[in-house]
Amino acid sequence: MKIIERLESRNLVEALLINEKLRRKSTTDTTKIIQEWRERRYGESGS
Amino acid sequence: MEKVVADASVIVKWFVNDVYSENAIKLRDEFINEVEIVSTELMSYEVLNALKYTKLFKKDSFTILTRESFRYYKLQQCKNRAESKCLSYQNDNSHDHLVNRDSTCSNFFAFWIITLHKLIRSARFRDYERIRDYPIIGTIIWMIGSFEIDSSIQVVGSCIVLYGFILLLYNHYSEEITDTKAKS
Numbered sequence: 001m002k003i004i005e006r007l008e009s010r011n012l013v014e015a016l017l018i019n020e021k022l023r024r025k026s027t028t029d030t031t032k033i034i035q036e037w038r039e040r041r042y043g044e045s046g047s
Numbered sequence: 048m049e050k051v052v053a054d055a056s057v058i059v060k061w062f063v064n065d066v067y068s069e070n071a072i073k074l075r076d077e078f079i080n081e082v083e084i085v086s087t088e089l090m091s092y093e094v095l096n097a098l099k100y101t102k103l104f105k106k107d108s109f110t111i112l113t114r115e116s117f118r119y120y121k122l123q124q125c126k127n128r129a130e131s132k133c134l135s136y137q138n139d140n141s142h143d144h145l146v147n148r149d150s151t152c153s154n155f156f157a158f159w160i161i162t163l164h165k166l167i168r169s170a171r172f173r174d175y176e177r178i179r180d181y182p183i184i185g186t187i188i189w190m191i192g193s194f195e196i197d198s199s200i201q202v203v204g205s206c207i208v209l210y211g212f213i214l215l216l217y218n219h220y221s222e223e224i225t226d227t228k229a230k231s
Contacts, residue, residue, distance in 0.1 A: 011119040012079065012119060012120070014115060014116075014119055015115065015116045015117075015118075015119035015120050016079075016116075018111060018112065018115050018116035019061060019062060019075075019112075019116045022062065022104070022108055022111070022112050022116065023061075023062055023063065023064060024062075024063060024064065024101075024103040024104070025063075025064040026063040026064060026065045026101050026103060028100075028101055029065065029066065030056065030059040030060065030063055030065050030097050030098075030101060031056040031059075031065075031066075033096075033097045033100045033101070034055055034056045034059065034093055034096075034097050035056075037093065037096060037097070037100075038093075
């Protein structure tokens with residue numbers, strides 16, 4: 001169990017490192033991209 | 048550990064510097080020690096799709112991001128929409144990243160049903176026993192929808208109520224017209 005926990009925490013650290021390394025500055029609004037995708041998929045109500 | 052429901056638009060901001068991405072990163076930092084993030088099953092697809100459409104990542108970096116960074120976070124996923132909504136209602140309003148848009152929708156329907164009920168009660172009922180059942184059945188279905196937190200069931204209930212209400216009005220006015228014709 002301890003080994004699994006250690007590995008999981010290591011994974012989280014790795015995830016954070018990669019996340020920080022790959023973060024880019026966006027020119028387009030990502031929220032709008034998701035909103036438009038949802039509108040296309042579910043209609044304007046979004047549900 | 049406290050559970051927080053996060054929308055895909057928040058998780059995307061972990062990987063992209065955007066408006067309010069500072070708040071999203073704050074949530075990520077909290078997620079490591081203090082809170083547990085819960086999301087819908089579709090969240091991962093929505094996030095990766097949005098990242099793809101930003102066209103900021105090359106194919107290699109995108110696969111690394113998908114396979115290692117995103118997967119390693121191991122965000123807890125809700126089994127259904129109702130579970131995620133229940134959790135989002137349980138959370139405090141202080142978390143402005145919560146998904147809570149359906150609460151306004153439910154309040155609107157509740158207001159609508161109450162207004163309809165008042166109107167129906169004020170109308171003449173004695174001759175329209177069958178039609179009177181429509182709003183009652185509709186309200187019951189709507190209530191089932193609100194318990195299950197499923198807006199589609201609520202919509203069906205509301206439609207039945209509306210249908211009954213239209214029939215009631217139609218019968219009411221058609222009888223009035225026949226009465227005035229008979230009198231004349």
